[in-house]
Amino acid sequence: MRPRPDAILIAALREPERLLDVPLSEWGALIRRGRHAGLLGRLAFLLDERGLIGRVPEQPRQHLVSALTMAEKHRRDVLWEVRCLEQALEPLALPLILLKGAAYAIADLPASRGRTFGDIDILVPRAAIRDVERCLAAAGWRPSPVDRWDERFYREWMHQIPPMVHAYRDTIVDVHHTIVPPTARVKLSPSKLLETARPVANRPNVFTLGPAEIIVHSATHLFNEGEFGRSLRDLTDLDLLLRHFGSVPDFWPSLLARTEELDLLRPVFYALRYTQRILGTPVPDHVANAAGKRGPAGVRLRVMDALFERALAAEDLEDPDRSVSAARFMLYIRGHYLRLPPRLLLPHLVRKAALRGKA
Amino acid sequence: MNLAARAAAGGFFLRTGPFVFHVRSSMPAVTSGVALLYADHPVTDAAEFADFRVSVSPASGVRRYWRPQAIFRCDGFQPFKPLPAAQALPFLEWGMNWAIAEHAHQFLIIHAAAVERDGRVAILPGLSGSGKSTLCAALALRGWRLFTDELTLISLHDSAISPLVRPVSLKNESIEVIRRFPGATLSDPAEDTAKGTVALMKPPVESVRRADERALPAWIVFPRFGRMETTRLEPRSKAETFIELANNSFNYHVHGRRGFELLAGIIERCACLSLTFNDLEPAIALLDGLAERSRAAA
Structure with missing residues (x-):
C-alpha cells in the first residue's frame, strides 16, 4: 500500500505521544490537514488529556490551544442549545432524542472531546413532525429557505425535514424521523429505533439511542451518505465510540443483533473494517468475521478499500491530492445511488451539478 | 534577490509580531507594495514553520485580461470572492487579518x-x-x-x-x-x-x-x-x-x-x-x- 500523505496525523490519532517526535518543519502541514479535516481540536484534546500539550513547540502549540478553545466553546454552545430545545418541545411531552454530536456531548462520551459541532440532530416520531416544527418555530427556529425541489426532496424522499435555523442564534436543528431515507434500498422500521432510546443521566427527558444504535447510525451516516469532507473526523468518532462501548458487557453481540435486525450490515461492516485498518480500533475477531460475511469480498472489496481509504483522509489544500477528490466523487454518486431510487437519482444529480456550475 | 522577486518566486517568510506568514504573489502591485511596506520586517527565504501560507494570485481564464481579478488564498483555502486586481495589495492585508481573526483564539x-x-x-x-x-x-x-x-x-x-x-x-x-x-x-x-x-x-x-x-x-x-x-x-x-x-x-x-x-x-x-x-x-x-x-x- 502506498504511504498515506496524512500518515503523521493518523499516527497521532492512534498514539498522541508520537506528536512529540514531529519536527517543527512538519507541523505546518499537520496543522493544515488537522484543521481542514476538523481534527485539530481533537489532536489538542488528546495531548492535553495526557498533559503533553506543553511539550509541543511554541508556534504550533498556539494553533492547538486555539482549536481546543474553539472546541470548548462548541461544547458549551451545544449543551446550551439542548436546554433550549428541551424547553421548546416541552408542550409536546415527547422524549428529546438526540443523535450524533449532540448525543455524544450530552452523554459526555469520549467522541465529544475536542470536537466541534454543526447542526443539532433530533429524532422524533414521524407523526409528530408537524407539532415539532410548530414548537420549534414558536421558540425562534425558522424553516430554512429552500426551493420547491428541495422542499419536496426532503419531505417525500428524505429521513429529515429541511433544516430549521434559529432567527437570532443561527443554530440549526435537523429534525429526523428515521436514520435512513424511506426511499433507500435498505428499509428500516423507525419504531425499532425509537424503542432503543435511553435517558441521559440526570436529564430525565433527554435521550440518546442505545450504544449499538449509535454505532449503526454513525456508520450509516458516514458510509452511506456520500459526504466525505470531514469523513476522517467521523471515523475517529466511530473509533472512540467503539473503544468506549467495546468494554460494555454485551455490546458486541447486541451490535451484531441490531445491525442484522435493522438490516444495516454493510455500513457497519465498513465502519469496523476502516476504524480497524486506519485507526487500529480493537474489534473482536468473531465480530469482524460475522460482519465480514455480509460485506463485499474479492475484487469488490479491494475496490471499496481503495475508494474508502483514499476518501477517509485529511487533506492539505496546499498540496491537493487528486486521488482523494476522485474517490470522494465516486462515493458521492454511490451515496445518492444508495438512498434514491433510479427515477430520482439522475434528475437529482443533474440538477445539483447544474446548480453547482451556477454558483 | 529583493523582496519583490522573492515573493514572486518561492515566496518568503515574514515574521510580524507573534505570527509567521509565508507570502507568495506574482502580481507586481503586491510584490512592490510588500517590498515597500515590510522592508524593515524580519524576512527569510526558509523557515521551519509558518502559521499561515497566504497568496494573492491573478484569476485565470477571461478574468486575466478582462477586468482582471485577484484571488486570495490562505492555506490553500479561498475564504473570499475574487476582487479587482487593482485592490490586490489591500486584499493581501485583509486576508492576513482574516487569517488571524479566524484562527488565533489563543x-x-x-x-x-x-x-x-x-x-x-x-x-x-x-x-x-x-x-x-x-x-x-x-x-x-x-x-x-x-x-x-x-x-x-x-x-x-x-x-x-x-x-x-x-x-x-x-x-x-x-x-x-x-x-x-x-x-x-x-x-x-x-x-x-x-x-x-x-x-x-x-x-x-x-x-x-x-x-x-x-x-x-x-x-x-x-x-x-x-x-x-x-x-x-x-x-x-x-x-x-x-x-x-x-x-x-x-x-x-x-x-x-x-x-x-x-x-x-x-x-x-x-x-x-x-x-x-x-x-x-x-x-x-x-x-x-x-x-x-x-x-x-x-
Whole structure:
C-alpha cells in the first residue's frame, strides 16, 4: 500500500505521544490537514488529556490551544442549545432524542472531546413532525429557505425535514424521523429505533439511542451518505465510540443483533473494517468475521478499500491530492445511488451539478 | 534577490509580531507594495514553520485580461470572492487579518488599534469612519509605538497585548492627511475598494524592531472624528465600555467565562475615555498629555 500523505496525523490519532517526535518543519502541514479535516481540536484534546500539550513547540502549540478553545466553546454552545430545545418541545411531552454530536456531548462520551459541532440532530416520531416544527418555530427556529425541489426532496424522499435555523442564534436543528431515507434500498422500521432510546443521566427527558444504535447510525451516516469532507473526523468518532462501548458487557453481540435486525450490515461492516485498518480500533475477531460475511469480498472489496481509504483522509489544500477528490466523487454518486431510487437519482444529480456550475 | 522577486518566486517568510506568514504573489502591485511596506520586517527565504501560507494570485481564464481579478488564498483555502486586481495589495492585508481573526483564539482579539508609550498601551476601538486608523497612524508617526491598527491581541494569561506591527490601512481623505506627516511612507492608493480609496502606511522602523515587546493596557479611548465637533477627551462609563469592547471583539464569544473575566479585569485597570476630535494635532496633544501624566504619577 502506498504511504498515506496524512500518515503523521493518523499516527497521532492512534498514539498522541508520537506528536512529540514531529519536527517543527512538519507541523505546518499537520496543522493544515488537522484543521481542514476538523481534527485539530481533537489532536489538542488528546495531548492535553495526557498533559503533553506543553511539550509541543511554541508556534504550533498556539494553533492547538486555539482549536481546543474553539472546541470548548462548541461544547458549551451545544449543551446550551439542548436546554433550549428541551424547553421548546416541552408542550409536546415527547422524549428529546438526540443523535450524533449532540448525543455524544450530552452523554459526555469520549467522541465529544475536542470536537466541534454543526447542526443539532433530533429524532422524533414521524407523526409528530408537524407539532415539532410548530414548537420549534414558536421558540425562534425558522424553516430554512429552500426551493420547491428541495422542499419536496426532503419531505417525500428524505429521513429529515429541511433544516430549521434559529432567527437570532443561527443554530440549526435537523429534525429526523428515521436514520435512513424511506426511499433507500435498505428499509428500516423507525419504531425499532425509537424503542432503543435511553435517558441521559440526570436529564430525565433527554435521550440518546442505545450504544449499538449509535454505532449503526454513525456508520450509516458516514458510509452511506456520500459526504466525505470531514469523513476522517467521523471515523475517529466511530473509533472512540467503539473503544468506549467495546468494554460494555454485551455490546458486541447486541451490535451484531441490531445491525442484522435493522438490516444495516454493510455500513457497519465498513465502519469496523476502516476504524480497524486506519485507526487500529480493537474489534473482536468473531465480530469482524460475522460482519465480514455480509460485506463485499474479492475484487469488490479491494475496490471499496481503495475508494474508502483514499476518501477517509485529511487533506492539505496546499498540496491537493487528486486521488482523494476522485474517490470522494465516486462515493458521492454511490451515496445518492444508495438512498434514491433510479427515477430520482439522475434528475437529482443533474440538477445539483447544474446548480453547482451556477454558483 | 529583493523582496519583490522573492515573493514572486518561492515566496518568503515574514515574521510580524507573534505570527509567521509565508507570502507568495506574482502580481507586481503586491510584490512592490510588500517590498515597500515590510522592508524593515524580519524576512527569510526558509523557515521551519509558518502559521499561515497566504497568496494573492491573478484569476485565470477571461478574468486575466478582462477586468482582471485577484484571488486570495490562505492555506490553500479561498475564504473570499475574487476582487479587482487593482485592490490586490489591500486584499493581501485583509486576508492576513482574516487569517488571524479566524484562527488565533489563543488571544482575545478586539477590533481596535493599539499604540504604546512608556510601557502603557492605549486601545483605540472604533467603527470604520471613527478616525481610528488615521489617529493610530498619526500617533505612530509622533513617537507612540505602533502595535496594530485593526487587531488588538490580548493574552488570556496576563492581559498583556502583543504587538502585531503591520501596515496601517488608511482610507480616502486620511491618505493625504497622513502623507503630509514627516516620516510617512505610503503605498500607491487602491481605488474603488469596498472602503473607498485605500493606501497602506509602512510601520515605523522602531515599532518593527520592538515587535516582541508586549505591554499592558492602560487606556481605552474611543475616538470619534467629527468635522463640526470641538476636540475633547471625556471619561466614559466602564460598564458601557465593557459592552462596546465585547461587541467589537472578534472572538469574545469563543472564550466564555474566561473572556468575561479577562475583559472585566482590563476595564478595571484601564482609564476609559472618549476622544472627540476635529483635527489630529490637538487630539495627539491630548493623548500625549495622558501619557505625560501617567509617567509623572509613576
